Amino acid sequence: MIKIQLPDGSQREFAQPPTVADVAASIGTGLAKAALAGRIGHGKEAKVVDTSYRLERDTPLAIVTEKDPDGLDVIRHSTAHLLAYAVKDLFPEAQVTIGPVIENGFYYDFAYKRPFTPEDLAAIEAKMTELAKKDEKVERRVLPRDEAVAYFKSLGEHYKAEIIESIPQGEDVSLYREGQFEDLCRGPHVPSTGKLKHFKLMKVAGAYWRGDHRNEQLQRIYGTAWATKDELQQYLRMLEEAEKRDHRKLGKELDLFHIDEHSPGTVFWHPKGWTVWQEVEQYMRRVYRDNGYLEVKGPQLLDQGLWEKTGHWQKYRENMFTTESEKRDYALKPMNCPGHILIFKQGIKSYRDLPLRYGEFGQCHRNEPTGGLHGIMRVRGFTQDDGHIFCTEDQILPECTVYTALLQKVYQDFGFTDIIYKVATRPEARIGSDEAWDKAEHALMESLRRSGVQFEIAPGDGAFYGPKIEYTLKDALGRPWQVGTMQVDFFMAERLGAEYVAESGERRTPVMLHRAIVGSLERFIGILIEQHAGALPVWLAPTQVVVTSITDAQHDYVSEIVKTLLKQGVRAQADLRHEKITYKIREHSMQKVPFILVVGDKEKASGAVAVRARGNQDLGVMSLDSFVQKLAADIAAKV
Numbered sequence: 001m002i003k004i005q006l007p008d009g010s011q012r013e014f015a016q017p018p019t020v021a022d023v024a025a026s027i028g029t030g031l032a033k034a035a036l037a038g039r040i041g042h043g044k045e046a047k048v049v050d051t052s053y054r055l056e057r058d059t060p061l062a063i064v065t066e067k068d069p070d071g072l073d074v075i076r077h078s079t080a081h082l083l084a085y086a087v088k089d090l091f092p093e094a095q096v097t098i099g100p101v102i103e104n105g106f107y108y109d110f111a112y113k114r115p116f117t118p119e120d121l122a123a124i125e126a127k128m129t130e131l132a133k134k135d136e137k138v139e140r141r142v143l144p145r146d147e148a149v150a151y152f153k154s155l156g157e158h159y160k161a162e163i164i165e166s167i168p169q170g171e172d173v174s175l176y177r178e179g180q181f182e183d184l185c186r187g188p189h190v191p192s193t194g195k196l197k198h199f200k201l202m203k204v205a206g207a208y209w210r211g212d213h214r215n216e217q218l219q220r221i222y223g224t225a226w227a228t229k230d231e232l233q234q235y236l237r238m239l240e241e242a243e244k245r246d247h248r249k250l251g252k253e254l255d256l257f258h259i260d261e262h263s264p265g266t267v268f269w270h271p272k273g274w275t276v277w278q279e280v281e282q283y284m285r286r287v288y289r290d291n292g293y294l295e296v297k298g299p300q301l302l303d304q305g306l307w308e309k310t311g312h313w314q315k316y317r318e319n320m321f322t323t324e325s326e327k328r329d330y331a332l333k334p335m336n337c338p339g340h341i342l343i344f345k346q347g348i349k350s351y352r353d354l355p356l357r358y359g360e361f362g363q364c365h366r367n368e369p370t371g372g373l374h375g376i377m378r379v380r381g382f383t384q385d386d387g388h389i390f391c392t393e394d395q396i397l398p399e400c401t402v403y404t405a406l407l408q409k410v411y412q413d414f415g416f417t418d419i420i421y422k423v424a425t426r427p428e429a430r431i432g433s434d435e436a437w438d439k440a441e442h443a444l445m446e447s448l449r450r451s452g453v454q455f456e457i458a459p460g461d462g463a464f465y466g467p468k469i470e471y472t473l474k475d476a477l478g479r480p481w482q483v484g485t486m487q488v489d490f491f492m493a494e495r496l497g498a499e500y501v502a503e504s505g506e507r508r509t510p511v512m513l514h515r516a517i518v519g520s521l522e523r524f525i526g527i528l529i530e531q532h533a534g535a536l537p538v539w540l541a542p543t544q545v546v547v548t549s550i551t552d553a554q555h556d557y558v559s560e561i562v563k564t565l566l567k568q569g570v571r572a573q574a575d576l577r578h579e580k581i582t583y584k585i586r587e588h589s590m591q592k593v594p595f596i597l598v599v600g601d602k603e604k605a606s607g608a609v610a611v612r613a614r615g616n617q618d619l620g621v622m623s624l625d626s627f628v629q630k631l632a633a634d635i636a637a638k639v
Helices: 020-027 029-034 069-090 118-133 145-154 158-165 229-245 247-253 271-290 304-310 312-319 337-344 393-413 434-450 521-531 552-567 581-590 601-606 624-636
Strands: 002-005 011-014 037-040 047-049 059-064 105-111 138-144 172-178 181-184 198-208 217-226 293-295 301-303 322-325 328-332 356-365 381-391 419-424 456-458 468-474 480-489 511-520 545-549 572-575 595-599 608-613 617-623
Touching: 011 020, 020 029, 020 037, 020 059, 037 069, 047 069, 059 069, 069 105, 069 118, 069 172, 069 181, 069 198, 069 217, 118 198, 138 145, 145 158, 145 172, 158 181, 198 229, 217 229, 229 247, 229 521, 247 521, 271 293, 271 356, 271 393, 271 511, 271 521, 301 304, 304 312, 304 328, 304 337, 337 356, 337 381, 337 511, 381 393, 381 521, 393 419, 393 434, 393 468, 393 480, 393 511, 419 434, 434 468, 434 480, 480 521, 511 521, 545 552, 545 581, 552 572, 552 595, 552 601, 552 624, 581 595, 595 601, 595 624, 601 608, 601 617, 608 624, 617 624
Parallel strands: 002 059, 293 356, 419 456, 545 572, 545 595
Antiparallel strands: 002 011, 037 047, 037 059, 105 217, 138 172, 172 181, 198 217, 301 328, 322 328, 356 381, 381 511, 419 468, 468 480, 480 511, 595 608, 608 617
16 A cells, blocks of 8 residues: 655555556546646655656655646746757757756757747747647656667767766666657656647857857757746746846946957946946945945955965866966966955954954956856956955854845945845865854854844855855846855965964964955946846936036026036036937936936026926926935935
């Protein structure tokens, strides 16, 4: 007798080993029809399996439907296979490679003699719909490794054969068939193609076989799939809005920056964009000053030997830019940590000096692959809002608690109030004692508890030398951006010989807290642009006020107003062009200027201004002093 325990605590008993589908049917026809897969076991040991999976022994089981997060993964994975099925049906000479689930969808890489066109993409999607409507059964079979290699070679699927050849000899591999298409896969999959209804192909992009630029280039087709039509439509609307907010598009329209082929992966800041940069940097500089940080500046080039001592050379060599001078090897720094330790080591430090907080706007370089570059969000040269706190073990908890409160205030000032907190704990491959890891993890978790926030645990996601808190922002579209970090490090300072004199007189190694609030300034400004759809808050806007005349008769008055505003630190400019006032208002509105002051003969005679706020708001006529007071209040409130 096989006993199956259900999530509600009830049990089903079967004389013979049942399939997941059998269990679902025993509960009700509605559940049997909705079943996409099954989840056996509990917690980390839980495993998602096909509905055809046979339960050979007593086990806990949950039936996975479209309402279950695992169900959405199964739908997306199965839709990736449906994509490959459609491509093979339309383009028999195409070879299939890999097709994983990704956030919000899936992709599949193909080798084909010519690039896929937009017309091809539309035809493939239509074919997917046609195949799904056939509601063909999805069946699994297992083959010995060598037999599977021979089978795919016989089909001309050499990439699949290569994948299987990388599997150890003697192992079996699973294949899934739907109609005339059979693919290598571990599964699980939906029971039939009819379960796949709400999907859309998004784009075609280039990709390298196995992600290595030295290999042949493939074509990657991206798609999205959802459990319901409403969810699909909501996602597509979000993408449409995200496209309007794309920082690359807005950066060009608002004349903020550009990326140039003469220096790929770096940013050319235009005057307006550099103004935004300076506002962010100066704001963070005030944060440093007001919270006990000492600003420092380290060199760009550091000896290779230093990176070897810290362990970065062994782990990040491929992402480091290197150079040689007088038979000595150097690397452009990819991070600022070692430089701060070298600064700490200058002179004798006492326990009375701790915690010692260093902050730097440190320019870093990382040799990111071309395919990974993305506007100013992912670049090769960037400036890091980087800080390191040297402290004792007893100071870890209070420093982390204060830091979270500081970070919350900063994010709120920039317009972010929804923060996700995650503690990444010890990985299997790590250095140091369990006792040290226990202290570090406890301090991070306790600091978040004292901050009164809920947090998630990311088991095993810490660095090899220490755990960390990851602070993730949610933007106006609900998209997550992992920005801030707080990382406890017991080891790097020791590797470079940093010490302080303890109260007892003995020399000890300080604990090093790595922290960043906005992270890469380039990336953070990109996030800000998308968060505010280019309409940056008044305090950040590159041009805060434009003063425009209706006729030439007001030119002198406009110039006086601008001069007055500039003296008060307002970023103002005059528009004295011989254009219709409606045209000028529309143009500056498109540039998302917070305030447009319009002056005609009446305003000039009364010493007033007609104020138009962003969003086509007519605030009426007011004195210049009243407007300046309002502007100052908005800037102070960070609205």
